Structure formats: C-alpha cells, structure tokens
Amino acid sequence: MRWSDIHAADSSVFTRKKITVVGAGNVGATAAFLAATQELANIVLIDVVEGIPQGKALDMRGSSPILRFDSSVTGTNDYADTANSDLVIITAGIARKPGMSRDDLLAINAGIVADVTRNIVKHSPDCIILVVTNPLDAMVYTALRVSGFPKHRVIGMAGVLDSARMRSFIADELEVSINNVTAFVLGGHGDTMVPLPRYSTVAGIPVTELISEQRMKEICERTADGGAEVVRYLKTGSAFYAPAASVVQMAEAIIRDNKRVLPCCAYLEGEYGMNGYYLGVPCKLGAGGLEAIIELDLTEDEQSGLLRSMEAVADLVKVIDELGLY
Ligand SMILES: NC(=O)C1=CN([C@@H]2O[C@H](COP(=O)(O)OP(=O)(O)OC[C@H]3O[C@@H](n4cnc5c(N)ncnc54)[C@H](O)[C@@H]3O)[C@@H](O)[C@H]2O)C=CC1
Numbered sequence: 001m002r003w004s005d006i007h008a009a010d011s012s013v014f015t016r017k018k019i020t021v022v023g024a025g026n027v028g029a030t031a032a033f034l035a036a037t038q039e040l041a042n043i044v045l046i047d048v049v050e051g052i053p054q055g056k057a058l059d060m061r062g063s064s065p066i067l068r069f070d071s072s073v074t075g076t077n078d079y080a081d082t083a084n085s086d087l088v089i090i091t092a093g094i095a096r097k098p099g100m101s102r103d104d105l106l107a108i109n110a111g112i113v114a115d116v117t118r119n120i121v122k123h124s125p126d127c128i129i130l131v132v133t134n135p136l137d138a139m140v141y142t143a144l145r146v147s148g149f150p151k152h153r154v155i156g157m158a159g160v161l162d163s164a165r166m167r168s169f170i171a172d173e174l175e176v177s178i179n180n181v182t183a184f185v186l187g188g189h190g191d192t193m194v195p196l197p198r199y200s201t202v203a204g205i206p207v208t209e210l211i212s213e214q215r216m217k218e219i220c221e222r223t224a225d226g227g228a229e230v231v232r233y234l235k236t237g238s239a240f241y242a243p244a245a246s247v248v249q250m251a252e253a254i255i256r257d258n259k260r261v262l263p264c265c266a267y268l269e270g271e272y273g274m275n276g277y278y279l280g281v282p283c284k285l286g287a288g289g290l291e292a293i294i295e296l297d298l299t300e301d302e303q304s305g306l307l308r309s310m311e312a313v314a315d316l317v318k319v320i321d322e323l324g325l326y
C-alpha cells in the first residue's frame with residue numbers, strides 16, 4: 001500500500017480519542033502530560049490566560065520523541081478547538097493557600113465551573129465530564145446542573161486521591177510494597193471524609209489485623225488532612241502530582257473501558273440512603289462513564305460518618321443553588 005492509498009482508506013481506524021483539560025495550571029498541565037505520555041488520547045489544554053496552554057502544550061509535545069508517545073498535545077484559549085471531545089477534565093479555578101479551607105473557594109470557583117461547563121456542553125455535547133476543581137462535591141453538582149447531562153456523564157475526582165494517600169501511609173507504616181495495599185475512602189472531599197480501615201487490605205489481609213487501632217486512627221486523620229498537609233508545605237497552592245495521577249486513572253478507566261472499581265464522587269439517588277447530592281462512593285467506571293454505584297454494608301459509625309459528610313456537602317449546595325448559576 002502506498003502512502004496516498006493509506007490516506008484514502010477509512011481514516012477512522014487511525015483516529016485517537018480526544019481529551020480536553022480545562023485549566024493549564026498545576027493539576028491541569030500535569031494531568032495533560034500524564035494522559036499524553038500514556039497515549040490515552042489526543043490532548044487539548046485550554047485556559048483563560050493567553051500563551052500558557054500553548055507554551056505548555058508545545059513543551060509537552062517536545063518531550064514526545066524521548067518519552068515515545070504519539071498523542072498530540074494542543075494548547076488553546078478557544079473552545080472551538082475542544083470540539084467533539086470524548087472526555088473533559090475540569091481543573092479551572094483557584095487553589096487554596098495556608099489557612100484556607102476548600103470551602104473558602106466556593107463562590108469564585110462556582111462561577112468559573114459554571115462558565116467552563118457551558119462552553120464544554122456547547123462544543124462537546126456527548127462528552128463525559130470529570131471535575132477536579134474544589135470544593136469538589138459542590139463543583140461536580142454545579143457541572144451537573146449547568147450541563148443538564150445525565151448523572152453517569154458528570155463525575156468528580158477525590159476518592160481515588162484520598163485512597164491513594166491512605167495507601168501510601170499504610171505502605172510506609174508497614175514497610176511493604178504499595179502494590180500490596182488497597183484502601184477505601186468514602187464521603188465528601190473535605191474534613192468530613194470517611195476513611196474505611198475495614199475495607200483496606202495488605203495482600204488481602206485486613207489492615208485492622210496488622211496495624212493497631214490507635215495507629216490506624218492516626219493514619220485516617222492524616223489522610224483526611226492530606227491536602228492541607230501539602231498546602232502547609234507549599235504555601236503558594238495545593239497538591240497536584242497525586243491529584244493529576246488520580247484523575248488520569250479515572251480517565252483511563254473510561255477511555256479504555258476497563259471497568260475499574262474506584263471511589264468516585266457520584267450523584268446519589270437513594271444509594272446509601274441519600275438523595276440529590278454528590279458524595280464519594282465505590283463506582284464502576286467504563287466507556288459509559290459511571291456505570292454502577294456499589295453499595296457496601298456500613299457499620300453504624302461508618303454510616304453516620306457518611307451522613308455527616310453529606311450534611312457538609314448539603315450546606316454548600318444550598319449556597320450554590322442560591323447563586324443563580326442555572
Ligand atoms: N478534587 C481534588 O481532589 C483536588 C482539587 N484541586 C482543585 O483543582 C483546582 C486547580 O488547582 P491547581 O491546578 O493547583 O490551580 P492552578 O492555579 O495552578 O491552576 C488553575 C488554572 O485555572 C485557570 N482558570 C481560571 N479560570 C479559568 C476559566 N474560567 N477557564 C479556564 N481556565 C481557568 C487558571 O488560569 C489556572 O491556570 C483548584 O480548585 C484546586 O483546589 C486540586 C487538587 C486536588
């Protein structure tokens with residue numbers, strides 16, 4: 001076959017999927033880079049600031065011969081370039097600084113997420129949206145309401161990150177490989193998150209049999225404080241390596257349809273006895289987006305922890321509902 005014949009053939013077999021990352025800051029640029037290096041899709045990086053997405057995209061593409069990835073990476077300020085994306089990751093917004101809570105970002109980030117979502121829907125009406133911007137549970141809710149998309153196409157990233165942090169603390173504590181450790185953190189992505197030692201294991205052995213109750217309590221507290229601990233060190237912003245890796249793991253599960261079970265921020269309609277709010281629960285991710293929510297039998301303590309989490313999210317949602325964004 002000659003070159004011209006190849007081009008004349010049905011080109012759809014050569015077409016990569018398309019991922020747009022909105023926000024070319026710390027989380028967005030890192031996520032775009034990780035997704036490109038894994039050849040998940042062709043990547044479009046968009047930001048309001050002129051030059052930043054273009055410069056970072058060009059820099060990433062420059063690394064492709066060395067890191068050996070063929071995905072294209074394009075930087076832009078124009079949503080027309082994001083058209084027909086399969087997946088959109090929203091990281092646009094401000095990050096907190098020492099002394100702030102994630103909830104302090106609510107008013108400004110709600111406006112940004114609403115504006116971004118409107119632009120995404122206009123150009124990629126069939127995409128799946130993954131939201132990263134904080135305060136996470138309330139921002140995913142904003143994206144759902146503004147987009148009018150079904151709930152399985154609007155998902156938030158937090159549980160993968162919180163669980164990964166917990167896994168790293170358990171691996172460090174026991175001096176075992178990270179590959180042997182699983183952990184589950186449910187609930188909102190705030191001070192009320194619910195780490196579940198009962199569902200955390202080392203090579204299948206419940207951690208509750210390997211780590212004392214007191215030490216486990218400290219690990220759970222450190223997990224819940226994980227984002228703030230990084231902010232206290234950085235001073236200028238918040239974590240981005242682990243958050244970017246976490247959202248790219250979710251993107252991979254969807255793009256490659258590999259049906260991974262991951263803790264995701266999902267819209268609950270009756271599951272866990274809750275209704276009308278986003279909260280972190282175990283989910284199955286595949287080509288359809290959020291394909292199933294898995295309901296666990298929780299102890300009374302765990303269920304009341306989840307309820308406290310939901311009440312904190314409900315307070316934020318009440319504020320958002322009154323902002324008149326949708
Ligand atoms: N869900 C989670 O677990 C996590 C959430 N986050 C959140 O992610 C967000 C981003 O964090 P970073 O990347 O560290 O912040 P950053 O400040 O480095 O980047 C944010 C980017 O968003 C851009 N932006 C602002 N308004 C925009 C708009 N209307 N359209 C397009 N781009 C816009 C900014 O120009 C900036 O480049 C923050 O809200 C942070 O709290 C961060 C880590 C974990």
Ligand SMILES: O=C([O-])CC(=O)C(=O)O
Nearest residue numbers: 096102134227228238239
């Ligand atoms: O702490 C923050 O503000 C960013 C975040 O959500 C995290 O790193 O968990």
